[in-house]
Amino acid sequence: MKFFTLPRLSDVFRFFGFGLMLLATVPAFAQFRIEVSGVGLTQVPVVIAPFKGQEALPQKISEIIKADLERSGQFRVIASPAGVFDESSRPELSSLRQSGADAFASGSATKLADGRFDVRFRLWDVVKGQDLGGRSFAVNASDLRLAAHRVADDIYEKLTGDKGVFSTRIAYVTKAGQRYQLWVADADGENAQSALASPEPIISPAWSPDGNQLAYVSFESRKPVVYVHNVGTGKRRLIANFKGSNSAPAWSPDGATLALTLSRDGGSQLFLLPTAGGEPRRLMQSSSIDTEPVFSPDGQHIYFVSDRGGSPQIYRVAANGQGAQRITFTGAYNISPAISQDGRWLAYISRVNGAFKLHLMNLAEGTVTAMTDTAADESPSFSPNGKMLVYATQQQGREALMTSTLDGKVKARLSGQQGDIREPHWGPFFK
Amino acid sequence: MKNLVLAGVLSIFLAACGTSVPLTDVPVADATAKEVGADAGAAGSGVQSGGVAPVDLGASPDQVFGSNESRVVYFDYDSFVIRPEFQSLIAEHARYLRAQPARRVALEGHTDERGGREYNLALGQKRAEAVRNALSILGVSSGQMEAVSFGKEKPAVAGTDETAFAKNRRVEIRYP
Numbered sequence: 013m014k015f016f017t018l019p020r021l022s023d024v025f026r027f028f029g030f031g032l033m034l035l036a037t038v039p040a041f042a043q044f045r046i047e048v049s050g051v052g053l054t055q056v057p058v059v060i061a062p063f064k065g066q067e068a069l070p071q072k073i074s075e076i077i078k079a080d081l082e083r084s085g086q087f088r089v090i091a092s093p094a095g096v097f098d099e100s101s102r103p104e105l106s107s108l109r110q111s112g113a114d115a116f117a118s119g120s121a122t123k124l125a126d127g128r129f130d131v132r133f134r135l136w137d138v139v140k141g142q143d144l145g146g147r148s149f150a151v152n153a154s155d156l157r158l159a160a161h162r163v164a165d166d167i168y169e170k171l172t173g174d175k176g177v178f179s180t181r182i183a184y185v186t187k188a189g190q191r192y193q194l195w196v197a198d199a200d201g202e203n204a205q206s207a208l209a210s211p212e213p214i215i216s217p218a219w220s221p222d223g224n225q226l227a228y229v230s231f232e233s234r235k236p237v238v239y240v241h242n243v244g245t246g247k248r249r250l251i252a253n254f255k256g257s258n259s260a261p262a263w264s265p266d267g268a269t270l271a272l273t274l275s276r277d278g279g280s281q282l283f284l285l286p287t288a289g290g291e292p293r294r295l296m297q298s299s300s301i302d303t304e305p306v307f308s309p310d311g312q313h314i315y316f317v318s319d320r321g322g323s324p325q326i327y328r329v330a331a332n333g334q335g336a337q338r339i340t341f342t343g344a345y346n347i348s349p350a351i352s353q354d355g356r357w358l359a360y361i362s363r364v365n366g367a368f369k370l371h372l373m374n375l376a377e378g379t380v381t382a383m384t385d386t387a388a389d390e391s392p393s394f395s396p397n398g399k400m401l402v403y404a405t406q407q408q409g410r411e412a413l414m415t416s417t418l419d420g421k422v423k424a425r426l427s428g429q430q431g432d433i434r435e436p437h438w439g440p441f442f443k
Numbered sequence: 444m445k446n447l448v449l450a451g452v453l454s455i456f457l458a459a460c461g462t463s464v465p466l467t468d469v470p471v472a473d474a475t476a477k478e479v480g481a482d483a484g485a486a487g488s489g490v491q492s493g494g495v496a497p498v499d500l501g502a503s504p505d506q507v508f509g510s511n512e513s514r515v516v517y518f519d520y521d522s523f524v525i526r527p528e529f530q531s532l533i534a535e536h537a538r539y540l541r542a543q544p545a546r547r548v549a550l551e552g553h554t555d556e557r558g559g560r561e562y563n564l565a566l567g568q569k570r571a572e573a574v575r576n577a578l579s580i581l582g583v584s585s586g587q588m589e590a591v592s593f594g595k596e597k598p599a600v601a602g603t604d605e606t607a608f609a610k611n612r613r614v615e616i617r618y619p
Contacts (some may be wrong), residue, residue: 234551235549256589259564273564277567279569301566361559391559
């Protein structure tokens with residue numbers, strides 16, 4: 013077991029400006045069903061003590077942290093020893109070692125005079141007997157969940173060396189009767205807030221790189237058109253309403269360009285459109301279906317789906333439209349590409365014996381792994397640290413959103429919504 | 444703009460296979476009273492002297508294509524080919540649109556529920572464009588038509604069997 017002892021983080025509070033953007037909150041407890049399958053899991057055994065003062069709160073800080081850490085697949089939560097702990101407690105390391113714990117976190121939540129809450133924590137390396145540091149967050153009551161996710165992010169980063177994604181957001185779409193809604197939720201599916209409600213379908217939401225805007229396809233004008241929507245202000249901009257269908261928006265990493273599919277000149281073809289407005293520029297000319305573009309994280313390439321070879325397959329082309337080459341070769345139906353932030357992984361949906369299944373390709377080696385036992389997987393999207401995936405599927409005939417680790421061994425169903433739920437897209441880290 | 448449809452010629456046209464009728468035979472003229480009078484008095488206009496030339500000022504699309512069957516084209520699985528049984532339906536819409544050049548039409552493609560949403564949107568688009576192209580060959584101006592797709596988002600019927608799927612693989616011809 014390795015620990016990464018990082019320098020204490022003292023000035024990382026800027027993100028709260030964004031966190032406070034959306035305020036309305038329905039108190040709710042995480043209700044995860046985490047499936048663990050397979051052997052050979054390497055998980056850090058960790059104790060998260062109940063936060064002192066959380067009994068009085070609608071949000072049980074330690075429960076949110078535990079669920080976050082377990083969902084990541086990298087931690088195994090061990091029961092906390094009896095007693096009350098906070099961020100200044102020095103845990104009994106010998107008994108923690110005996111219980112098998114490698115790390116211990118404790119903290120508190122205290123109401124401040126101005127009505128906000130001060131959430132503090134400290135993390136210990138139980139094996140080395142070392143204080144790994146802590147932090148404090150002053151938040152409104154509506155942001156207690158966010159504070160818990162921030163604590164989980166810190167613990168995750170200190171123990172794995174990778175940035176945590178628990179305080180990031182996921183957009184998704186629900187359908188209840190004839191009402192479609194676009195939601196922005198915490199990465200655990202909780203605290204969902206409606207960004208758009210419509211009597212007509214909404215598909216393909218895509219976060220802007222700064223995490224402030226969503227591009228999506230709306231059918232509200234009885235045809236597919238693409239909007240860019242500022243989720244903080246609710247301001248919407250109709251960015252692609254050309255003759256025919258407008259769909260499949262994808263942001264360039266610098267946020268300046270949307271790649272999208274237009275049929276204005278006939279056929280479904282890829283175009284690049286400046287997000288500031290302007291004329292779309294055709295990326296390629298083909299007589300086939302070209303759709304579902306997605307930029308590589310360096311912005312140099314665009315992955316997309318084309319049936320130019322007779323069946324839908326995933327291709328990659330330079331961002332200038334040159335040198336398209338096929339990426340998937342197994343199976344006759346491979347769609348919905350997503351690329352991890354490190355550029356190493358391609359997630360996509362492949363039809364296997366009539367079932368649509370999430371697959372993961374190691375792009376350097378070309379090896380492919382089937383990730384699920386479900387049969388109607390859709391719309392994979394990577395967490396911004398590239399360690400998890402979110403995707404839509406069906407369980408017992410109902411639509412569901414799932415997260416999965418990249419080895420497929422730990423999956424969790426995101427909680428929160430009644431009715432059909434689909435089209436997840438995992439947002440970026442807040443800058 | 445008002446139009447005159449010569450119903451007698453039209454009925455012959457209806458009986459014929461749509462694609463075999465030369466496009467130059469389109470029986471349409473301006474529906475002004477003056478022209479009707481001129482036509483009635485002119486020899487060799489197709490109306491016998493002493494007869495009565497029926498004048499039809501046209502119908503709303505709902506009257507002409509009231510039933511669902513008259514405005515939906517169904518497709519085979521993974522296919523964009525217009526089946527022969529829908530040729531006459533498309534020919535009727537072509538006649539209507541040629542007669543009413545100010546009228547616009549939306550060709551709305553749909554797929555069954557299998558597969559991805561965006562790829563199905565592209566497949567539905569291909570079906571809508573197949574119908575658009577068929578109408579274009581029959582002389583409908585491209586400015587009148589817009590081919591769009593709903594992919595699998597708006598199934599006509601619920602269900603996960605082939606009967607339902609076959610009802611959902613379609614292009615709806617809609618007059619806004």
